[in-house]
Amino acid sequence: MSQPAPLSEALLHQVEQTKRDTAKIFKVLKDTRTLTATNTFQAHVRVPGSDLLIVVATPxxxxxxxxxxxxxxxxxxVVHLDEYLAPGQPLSASRQGGGGRRYAATFRGAPQVNVVIHVHTPYLGGYAAAHRVFPLNYAAAQRVTLARELPVYIDRRQPEAEFILDVLTANPHTPAVLEANGGATFFGPALLQSAEWILxxxxxxxxxxxxxxxxxxRPFGEGVLEQQWRMTGLWEQGRTLVAPVR
Incomplete structure (x- = not known):
């Protein structure tokens, strides 16, 4: 079987930047006790103009x-680079191809998504274990998104990547889903942004x-959504989502 073509300098640079960003994310999420004890964090990052993904995981x-x-x-x-292989091992020995396939449907169907992160955190994990939709009733979190809740992915007969597409069709502002009896999966335009939202x-x-x-x-009081969304420039879009006071 032929070997994949050598990676371009631009792609290798993106790989190194992704690793640096992930190292920073790992330190922040671990130091703030946002990650659970298993350190479960895996990011899938789109390589522009290709069908390739950079997949990184925390140790x-x-x-x-x-x-x-x-x-x-x-x-x-198809694996083009595998830094888990021992020196001298051929790419044909890699068992990491699943990282490319796992969220392929999401990347194919949602061009606005450049990163998908699966992560385990204690309290989002609690909502996931309870199969409870997570309503956004924390002002600092609501400030950054027009979504009002995170749905729960329960029926695993449907691939999660396809469930995410259904969620984005229903509400394109949704930044994450909870994985029932597991963790959460965040998706968005950039790795660091999604990581900040995890915290x-x-x-x-x-x-x-x-x-x-x-x-x-309790739900937000009057004027909270307008106040928060004005802080992040989302109010002009968000004002149509706020029910008028009668």
């Missing part, structure tokens, strides 16, 4: 090598879980 707590390694694979699972949304889930034990979480 587990038992891994001796705590460095960030990358895989480049096509939507069809924000997990913080919101934490506060809302506390609120459930203090009489229940």
């Amino acid at each position: 587990g707590p038992w891994d001796d090598d705590q460095s960030i390694r990358a895989v480049v694979a096509s939507y069809d699972g 924000l949304f997990e913080e919101g889930a934490y506060f809302q879980a506390l609120g459930e034990n203090l009489g229940g979480v």
Whole structure:
């Protein structure tokens, strides 16, 4: 079987930048206890103008090598780079093709999505375990998105990548879904932005879980959505989503 063509300098540069960004994300999410103990975080990053993805994952707590390694694979699972292989091993020995296939349908069907991240965090994971839609009732999280909730992916007979497309069709502003009995999957235009939102949304889930034990979480008061969306330039779009006061 023929080997994939050598990677371009531009792609190799993107690989290195993705690894640097992921190392920063790993430190922030770990230091803030946003990640669970298993350090589950896997990002799939689109390579512009191609059917290739850069796939990176954070090392587990038992891994001796705590460095960030990358895989480049096509939507069809053809591996072009595998930094997990031992020196001298051929690409044909790679078992990392699934990283290219996992969210291929999302990348094919949603050109606005440049990154998909699967992550396990404690309180979003709690909502996922309860099969509960996560309503955005934390102002700092609501500020960055016009979505009002995160839906739950429950029926795994439908691939998650296709479920994400259905969610985006229903509401193109949705930035993530909860994976029932698992973690959460975020998607958007940029790796660092989605990672920042993981921290924000997990913080919101934490506060809302506390609120459930203090009489229940309340919806936003009058004017909160306008205030928050004006701070991020979303108000002109968002004003049509706010029910008029009667």
